[in-house]
Amino acid sequence: MARMVITANRLRDGxxxxxxxxxxxxxxxxxxxxxxxxxxxxxxxxxxLADEKSGRVIGVHEVEIETRGGQIxxxxxxxxxxxxxxxxxxx
Amino acid sequence: xxxxDHLDNxxxxxxxxxxxxxxxxxxxGELSEDEFKPLxxxxxxxxxxxxxxxxxxxxxxxxxxxxMRALARIARRYDRGYGHFxxxxxxxxxxxxxxxxxxILDDLAAVEMHAIQTSGNCIRNTTTDQFAGVAADEIEDPxxxxxxxxxxxxxxxxxxxxxxxxxxxxxxxxxDRAAIAVHDIGLSMLRGxxxxxxxxxxxxxxxxxxxxxxxxxxxxxxxxDLLSYLEAILRVFNIEGRRDNxxxxxxxxxxxxxxxxxxxxxVEAEWAHIRDSxxxxxxxxxxxxxxxxxxxxxxxxxxxxxxxxxxxxDAAFARxxxxxxxxxxxxxxxxxxxxxxxxxxxxxxxxxDRMDALADLADEYSHGEIRVTHRQNLVLAHVRQxxxxxxxxxxxxxxxxxxxxxxxxxxxxCPGLDFCGLATARSIPxxxxxxxxxxxxxxxxxxxxxxxxxxxCINSCAHHHVAHIGILGLEKAGAESYQVxxxxxxxxxxxxxxxxxxxxxxxxxVAAIETIIVTWLELRHDGERFLDSLRRVGxxxxxxxxYGQDSRTE
Numbered sequence: 001m002a003r004m005v006i007t008a009n010r011l012r013d014g015x016x017x018x019x020x021x022x023x024x025x026x027x028x029x030x031x032x033x034x035x036x037x038x039x040x041x042x043x044x045x046x047x048x049l050a051d052e053k054s055g056r057v058i059g060v061h062e063v064e065i066e067t068r069g070g071q072i073x074x075x076x077x078x079x080x081x082x083x084x085x086x087x088x089x090x091x
Numbered sequence: 092x093x094x095x096d097h098l099d100n101x102x103x104x105x106x107x108x109x110x111x112x113x114x115x116x117x118x119x120g121e122l123s124e125d126e127f128k129p130l131x132x133x134x135x136x137x138x139x140x141x142x143x144x145x146x147x148x149x150x151x152x153x154x155x156x157x158x159m160r161a162l163a164r165i166a167r168r169y170d171r172g173y174g175h176f177x178x179x180x181x182x183x184x185x186x187x188x189x190x191x192x193x194x195i196l197d198d199l200a201a202v203e204m205h206a207i208q209t210s211g212n213c214i215r216n217t218t219t220d221q222f223a224g225v226a227a228d229e230i231e232d233p234x235x236x237x238x239x240x241x242x243x244x245x246x247x248x249x250x251x252x253x254x255x256x257x258x259x260x261x262x263x264x265x266x267d268r269a270a271i272a273v274h275d276i277g278l279s280m281l282r283g284x285x286x287x288x289x290x291x292x293x294x295x296x297x298x299x300x301x302x303x304x305x306x307x308x309x310x311x312x313x314x315x316d317l318l319s320y321l322e323a324i325l326r327v328f329n330i331e332g333r334r335d336n337x338x339x340x341x342x343x344x345x346x347x348x349x350x351x352x353x354x355x356x357x358v359e360a361e362w363a364h365i366r367d368s369x370x371x372x373x374x375x376x377x378x379x380x381x382x383x384x385x386x387x388x389x390x391x392x393x394x395x396x397x398x399x400x401x402x403x404x405d406a407a408f409a410r411x412x413x414x415x416x417x418x419x420x421x422x423x424x425x426x427x428x429x430x431x432x433x434x435x436x437x438x439x440x441x442x443x444d445r446m447d448a449l450a451d452l453a454d455e456y457s458h459g460e461i462r463v464t465h466r467q468n469l470v471l472a473h474v475r476q477x478x479x480x481x482x483x484x485x486x487x488x489x490x491x492x493x494x495x496x497x498x499x500x501x502x503x504x505c506p507g508l509d510f511c512g513l514a515t516a517r518s519i520p521x522x523x524x525x526x527x528x529x530x531x532x533x534x535x536x537x538x539x540x541x542x543x544x545x546x547x548c549i550n551s552c553a554h555h556h557v558a559h560i561g562i563l564g565l566e567k568a569g570a571e572s573y574q575v576x577x578x579x580x581x582x583x584x585x586x587x588x589x590x591x592x593x594x595x596x597x598x599x600x601v602a603a604i605e606t607i608i609v610t611w612l613e614l615r616h617d618g619e620r621f622l623d624s625l626r627r628v629g630x631x632x633x634x635x636x637x638y639g640q641d642s643r644t645e
Binding site for chain 2: 081
């Protein structure tokens with residue numbers, strides 16, 4: 001299975017957050033727990049969805065990643081933009 | 092401009108208070124996201140990639156200077172110091188939090204603004220010509236009619252859960268500057284045989300994955316019957332429109348499936364029941380609304396001499412005057428387009444500091460009024476010609492005087508994958524790179540009127556189908572791919588652009604557009620617009636230049 005991390009947006013301000021092994025939600029993808037098996041991912045998603053139900057986060061979903069030089073990089077551009085912010089400086 | 096009465100004021104204040112309670116119940120867990128989402132969307136609050144985004148309604152694009160200052164305060168206090176003007180003549184704040192939204196709605200209500208019906212399956216902000224009321228070619232000012240539609244459609248109970256969103260545009264001049272052909276309903280004003288106000292009604296236009304031009308449903312609708320006829324159309328759509336498939340639920344699909352004649356029969360049958368109801372507009376009521384759009388007092392004796400002299404003396408001013416001024420019905424005046432498209436900049440973005448500065452300029456030069464255009468620019472509509480040079484210098488110092496209205500760097504772009512949760516590719520960086528590259532070519536060759544619109548997904552928020560050159564960003568095999576359409580127009584000669592061929596990668600798209608323009612320059616007749624050349628010669632020369640002649644057999 002491709003390696004996966006779990007992400008969502010924080011309910012109160014919409015910020016992108018990533019779920020750590022300890023079950024915390026952090027804006028920093030480097031803290032995200034990497035799930036290498038289907039069982040790990042299923043368990044992680046179940047816990048994340050419980051956080052969604054309790055109103056901490058919304059839009060829980062898994063994201064395929066690769067690691068390069070210790071960095072976690074989502075494979076899809078959409079998730080890389082979510083992790084790093086807009087690719088343009090605004091206004 | 093329109094001033095809120097007691098009813099309007101009560102409505103927006105109560106709405107803000109109501110939303111405050113809904114947010115509190117969401118945060119406490121009393122409401123689930125499924126329950127809350129339709130409520131927040133009704134108040135213009137989306138969840139985008141990085142944050143919540145609040146879309147604020149600017150009815151028919153009209154703002155007072157004090158409203159612009161309020162938007163600047165909101166941008167500073169609750170966002171990151173800027174806002175983004177949209178193709179629906181609205182403004183979006185990209186970085187707001189859920190917890191602050193009710194406060195923002197309070198601040199908006201204090202200046203007679205709101206975010207009602209800027210999202211959701213309801214009737215959205217009615218858009219119109221940015222030169223409404225002042226255009227020299229105008230039949231009648233469409234804004235009072237847009238305001239009548241706003242009052243009728245706001246919280247209309249029957250149309251709160253339509254099959255899909257619904258957009259109306261109204262244009263008051265023979266030249267279409269409101270893109271009525273690509274709206275769910277397009278209204279084009281005209282005079283009846285006895286000089287009375289009426290509308291030609293178009294229905295079933297739209298973009299997205301199934302672009303269609305609107306079809307005429309009624310050649311002449313008397314003004315007094317406007318609301319009953321709109322209600323009849325909406326009622327037929329509400330009952331007959333599909334709700335089983337998101338992509339087939341717009342009215343264009345219904346009109347296409349039934350055929351315009353059958354659809355018209357259903358509407359006329361419905362209309363017969365309600366034409367003489369309370370929806371009939373009394374002359375007194377129309378006059379009451381019209382009075383709120385009285386034009387400011389103009390000086391009838393403006394000396395145009397200094398304007399002509401300055402154009403002669405200053406080439407940069409002359410260039411800006413040629414590109415960004417629009418003929419005014421009042422002699423000695425002009426409507427000025429304030430470009431939000433600096434070369435290499437982000438289309439439609441504006442900092443809070445510039446919003447404040449422009450509000451001051453509106454007070455000084457244009458009777459305190461500002462309009463937002465569907466091309467993501469702003470307009471000062473009442474400027475004396477003898478003060479244009481001073482205004483231009485002030486705008487230039489704010490980097491708001493790019494002379495590019497309807498030119499190749501006046502690019503319309505949606506937020507794209509840098510912000511939007513629906514996007515499949517980025518729009519803004521492509522717009523920036525194109526703008527920087529094409530500005531040089533325009534400088535050398537004077538490309539004239541040439542529109543480029545870039546949408547970051549098939550929902551087509553940037554109206555790429557009706558640009559002379561349209562660009563649609565998709566995701567192909569994990570990478571951005573940009574599909575090019577040629578030959579679109581949203582003006583009186585409306586047409587849907589045709590796909591030229593396979594898409595281009597993010598690192599190829601600027602060169603591809605440059606190839607199209609260079610090819611055109613070789614076959615262009617003197618002074619010809621790109622669109623007219625294309626209609627004359629067809630797509631083949633452009634396809635050959637992009638893909639080689641061998642591709643013809645593919």
